[in-house]
Amino acid sequence: MTITLTQPDDWHVHVRDGEMLARVIPYTAAQFGRALIMPNLDPPVSTVQQALEYRKTILSALPEGSSFDPKMSLYLTDDTTETEVKAAAQCEHILGFKLYPADTTTNSSSGVTRVSSMMNVFESMARHGVVLQVHGEVADPHVDIFDRESVFIDQILFPLHQELPDLGLVLEHVTTRQGVDFVKATNHFVAGTITPHHLMYNRNEMFRGGIRPHNYCLPVLKRETHRQSLVAAATSGDPSFFLGTDSAPQTRSSKQSACGCAGIFSAHAAIEFYAEIFAGLECINKLENFASHFGADFYQLEKNPGKITLNNKTKHIPESIGKDQGAEASDDDIIPLMAGQTLSWSLLLDS
Ligand code: DOR
Numbered sequence: 021m022t023i024t025l026t027q028p029d030d031w032h033v034h035v036r037d038g039e040m041l042a043r044v045i046p047y048t049a050a051q052f053g054r055a056l057i058m059p060n061l062d063p064p065v066s067t068v069q070q071a072l073e074y075r076k077t078i079l080s081a082l083p084e085g086s087s088f089d090p091k092m093s094l095y096l097t098d099d100t101t102e103t104e105v106k107a108a109a110q111c112e113h114i115l116g117f118k119l120y121p122a123d124t125t126t127n128s129s130s131g132v133t134r135v136s137s138m139m140n141v142f143e144s145m146a147r148h149g150v151v152l153q154v155h156g157e158v159a160d161p162h163v164d165i166f167d168r169e170s171v172f173i174d175q176i177l178f179p180l181h182q183e184l185p186d187l188g189l190v191l192e193h194v195t196t197r198q199g200v201d202f203v204k205a206t207n208h209f210v211a212g213t214i215t216p217h218h219l220m221y222n223r224n225e226m227f228r229g230g231i232r233p234h235n236y237c238l239p240v241l242k243r244e245t246h247r248q249s250l251v252a253a254a255t256s257g258d259p260s261f262f263l264g265t266d267s268a269p270q271t272r273s274s275k276q277s278a279c280g281c282a283g284i285f286s287a288h289a290a291i292e293f294y295a296e297i298f299a300g301l302e303c304i305n306k307l308e309n310f311a312s313h314f315g316a317d318f319y320q321l322e323k324n325p326g327k328i329t330l331n332n333k334t335k336h337i338p339e340s341i342g343k344d345q346g347a348e349a350s351d352d353d354i355i356p357l358m359a360g361q362t363l364s365w366s367l368l369l370d371s
């Protein structure tokens with residue numbers, strides 16, 4: 021069996037910089053027409069000028085002949101100005117600002133310390149049609165880690181939406197039933213991205229037979245009931261939910277450590293993971309809208325002109341992705357999602 025789709029987009033991905041960028045960008049560029057590139061570098065990408073420089077670096081790391089189009093999200097800080105919002109609104113390569121509540125995840129220490137102090141900036145974003153991409157968790161260490169998304173929605177996101185109902189909001193990497201309900205209950209200015217790993221796994225997968233650092237990400241995997249809500253949302257045909265992998269490469273040594281980093285790398289087989297999930301539920305016909313149409317519509321962009329074809333030939337995932345192919349395993353390896361396992365879908369690229 022084969023299926024052909026409009027070329028999809030990844031509306032949430034981390035591609036890093038330097039040597040890591042060179043290693044990972046070919047995977048995203050091989051599958052997706054566009055992607056929204058996350059700005060949590062160190063130092064963060066917080067101005068239009070920095071984003072355009074970072075975009076150039078990404079373009080120069082692409083394989084020859086690639087037409088991949090990186091779209092940028094700027095890192096919102098306490099110091100972001102309305103002038104920067106206006107400049108972002110005028111730049112076709114920039115799709116919004118990423119709100120990291122300070123100290124919630126990787127490289128978020130320059131994030132926003134008080135969301136309520138940013139109302140002028142949010143009003144300006146709403147006025148100029150600039151979208152706020154949201155890492156939806158509270159940072160408060162007293163809040164149970166499994167509740168941090170739902171508490172954020174109750175305390176911060178819902179009130180913000182009520183105050184500025186025409187501010188474009190994307191609840192990134194939705195992980196809970198409450199997140200799904202929030203997106204469903206609000207207007208068409210609000211959407212949510214869903215990752216492959218949150219669709220595939222519940223929180224048991226972090227502890228299957230021992231602690232599994234490569235399945236640790238933020239927001240952390242949740243209970244099975246939440247996973248089921250996400251699967252229902254992604255396959256429902258509701259245009260408010262679309263593809264965002266949150267592929268976040270980390271080295272083996274940074275994850276296999278006494279204090280391992282959050283992040284799951286899925287770019288090597290991103291569309292195949294989603295195909296596997298949708299096909300398993302006998303709704304592969306819902307994949308194209310989720311992967312290739314709804315995100316473009318939300319961001320008011322044309323759909324990609326190209327097509328991709330998937331067939332149900334098996335795809336074997338390597339145990340690790342090294343700096344140099346064929347080299348010995350090393351601390352710098354990336355351990356990919358479903359390392360050593362086999363998928364029942366493979367991507368064939370149409371010309
Ligand atoms: O697991 C994650 N990894 N979640 C994030 O929010 C950030 C990301 C990263 O940059 O590694």
Ligand code: ZN
Nearest residue numbers: 032034058266
């Ligand atoms: Zn992310």
